[in-house]
Amino acid sequence: AQKVTQAQTEISVVEKEDVTLDCVYETRDTTYYLFWYKQPPSGELVFLIRRNSFDEQNEISGRYSWNFQKSTSSFNFTITASQVVDSAVYFCALSEGGNQFYFGTGTSLTVIP
Amino acid sequence: DTAVSQTPKYLVTQMGNDKSIKCEQNLGHDTMYWYKQDSKKFLKIMFSYNNKELIINETVPNRFSPKSPDKAHLNLHINSLELGDSAVYFCASSHRIYEKLFFGSGTQLSVL
Numbered sequence: 001a002q003k004v005t006q007a008q009t010e011i012s013v014v015e016k017e018d019v020t021l022d023c024v025y026e027t028r029d030t031t032y033y034l035f036w037y038k039q040p041p042s043g044e045l046v047f048l049i050r051r052n053s054f055d056e057q058n059e060i061s062g063r064y065s066w067n068f069q070k071s072t073s074s075f076n077f078t079i080t081a082s083q084v085v086d087s088a089v090y091f092c093a094l095s096e097g098g099n100q101f102y103f104g105t106g107t108s109l110t111v112i113p
Numbered sequence: 114d115t116a117v118s119q120t121p122k123y124l125v126t127q128m129g130n131d132k133s134i135k136c137e138q139n140l141g142h143d144t145m146y147w148y149k150q151d152s153k154k155f156l157k158i159m160f161s162y163n164n165k166e167l168i169i170n171e172t173v174p175n176r177f178s179p180k181s182p183d184k185a186h187l188n189l190h191i192n193s194l195e196l197g198d199s200a201v202y203f204c205a206s207s208h209r210i211y212e213k214l215f216f217g218s219g220t221q222l223s224v225l
Contacts, residue, residue: 033211039154045203045216052211089154097210099144099168103156 003027004094006104013082014112021077021107023092029053034068034075035093039106045091051075082111116140119204119217126194127225134189134220136204144168145187146214147179148203156203162187194224 005024013019025034036048049059051068059066063080079086092104119136126132138145146169147159160179161169167179176192191198204217 031211035213043201043221044218045205045214047213047215050213091156095211099146099161099163099207099210101146101158101214106154106156108154 002104003102004092004104006092006107008107009105010108010110012110012112015084016081018078018080019082019109021079021090021092021109023075023077023104025073025075025092025094027094027096029096031097033095035095035101036066036075036077037091037093038088039091040088048077079109084111084113087111117204117206117215117217119220121220122218123221123223125223125225128194128196130194131190131192132194132222133191134202134204134222136187136189136217138185138206138215140206140208140215142206142208142215143184144207144209145181145184146205146207147187147189148205150201150203150219152200160187160189196224198222199224
């Protein structure tokens with residue numbers, strides 16, 4: 001079974017629209033961490049955020065915000081006023097410890113100018 | 114200084130050849146990884162080493178052999194390359210469990 005599910009394979013939005021990327025995870029551990037990574041067309045993997053299982057506060061960083069809800073096992077990522085530079089593949093990941101990271105299958109976001 | 118560096122960036126080779134990808138991290142991390150990203154962008158862990166000791170060895174053909182001469186280096190040797198080995202291979206490191214992964218820039222392997 002997939003531990004991290006990103007149901008949206010591809011999303012296209014017009015510049016300045018808001019977009020939310022969904023991430024649903026599965027774990028029986030009480031301590032775990034969730035991550036988002038961005039992979040722009042250039043190919044590198046860029047770390048965006050890390051959140052532990054005990055901190056359900058939403059986080060905002062500029063145009064980026066993250067909504068963590070343990071009740072629904074979700075860790076969604078919203079980009080406000082999207083820009084062309086936001087076009088990338090976005091990965092959600094889960095770390096349960098044991099040096100194992102579980103990545104979702106990624107959501108490819110295209111922002112149309 | 115690049116935190117996690119891997120070489121080469123591009124590798125084009127014929128089927129049946131043997132090739133190596135090198136990875137070095139200067140972050141002082143204890144754990145290093147190899148990930149494979151296929152054409153559909155799916156990231157799959159291959160190996161993980163902690164202080165030169167193999168701790169994760171996913172279902173990977175025996176043709177793939179990691180080697181960690183010290184905790185700053187984790188190389189990947191691939192024997193008898195096959196067409197299906199074509200992918201991007203990422204090296205990564207982390208300080209401790211639960212910490213974020215620092216990725217290298219990837220090696221695009223093309224087997225012809």
